[in-house]
Amino acid sequence: MRYRTVIFDLFDTLADFVRDRLPTIYVDGKAIPSTTAVVYPLFVERYNHISLETFYQAFRDSFDEAARLREIEEREVSARERFTLFFHKLQIPVTSDIEPFLSSLLDAHMACIAEAVHAPPEHVELLEWLRPRYQLALISNFDHGPTARQILDRTGMTSFFDLILISDELGQRKPHAAIFETACQALRIRPHEAIFIGDSPGIDVAGAKAVGMAVIWLNRRGEALDESIPPPDHTVTRLQEIRTILG
Ligand SMILES: [Mg+2]
Known part of the structure; x- marks a missing residue:
């Protein structure tokens, strides 16, 4: 796909x-x-x-x-x-x-x-690598939109994204379908045209799968997936590994 x-x-x-x-x-x-x-x-x-x-x-x-x-x-x-x-x-x-x-x-x-927030430089390099290949977006659960945006600015990530959606600004948060669907409408895509990457099984994996998005689960600590969570399409232990999936 x-x-x-x-x-x-x-x-x-x-x-x-x-x-x-x-x-x-x-x-x-x-x-x-x-x-x-x-x-x-x-x-x-x-x-x-x-x-x-x-x-x-x-x-x-x-x-x-x-x-x-x-x-x-x-x-x-x-x-x-x-x-x-x-x-x-x-x-x-x-x-x-x-x-x-x-x-x-x-x-x-x-x-x-x-x-207290740190963005590793290799993550910014990853966005640079993805940018000519894909439309990029970000959906974050955070209780203060201006601060999330300030963090993205300070870490040099803002300009990579066609859409930034912070739960504080929408009123709904992942795993609610509304936040994923709002993103798809704004991006003019259907959910199955997107792949979501996140660390939380209950919030990111369950939420994105429920609306029909593919998912890469960032499982840094090698945790077991609870049976109640739909299996992700891919699992990585380091974010950089998504290059092999998306290359
Ligand atoms: Mg997270």
Whole structure:
């Protein structure tokens, strides 16, 4: 099969989120990499009665709750909504005069996340190699569209793609069919004309297969595939191996 379009996942496929690159906080004597290290100092300027421990617990709880909502409601929960959940957990009503403050915390958090993302140069070279051969696109589950786009700009990847679709901007996330179908409509292709490359069985492999796309599963750690997941068309352990499939 000759594909017209190659569609990539972003995180843990083209670029790595390196948790250890986050700054460190110490909670109960334990070193934890967390954006709390930059967000909490801004927060206490306004709410100095809230301890680091209380802040961190609420910050984690809001993260878990956003993940739970994403699962049960099959939609993206934006970073702003997650921060609103976080404020609620600290009994702080999000009124219009709080909004700019919330935005400044969100910006600090996202800048910290963006700095922890690393795109290996060989992945950019791979896109260079694919560009004359295929139409290229990217579909990413991420809760803050501007940050995902900034990461793509900074790593020199933006210009390779005919389409960049971030779940935060659509409201729906992989594995929902809507995000794959929206991409196909925008690219003017049918799903079977595309091959999708991603690292997550439940999100990338299951989602793309369900709409009729071919899939390359990037299985870096040699994990077994759960029986509930439709088998991918190809499996690679390093992204560069897709050259032999797409060459
Ligand atoms: Mg991924």
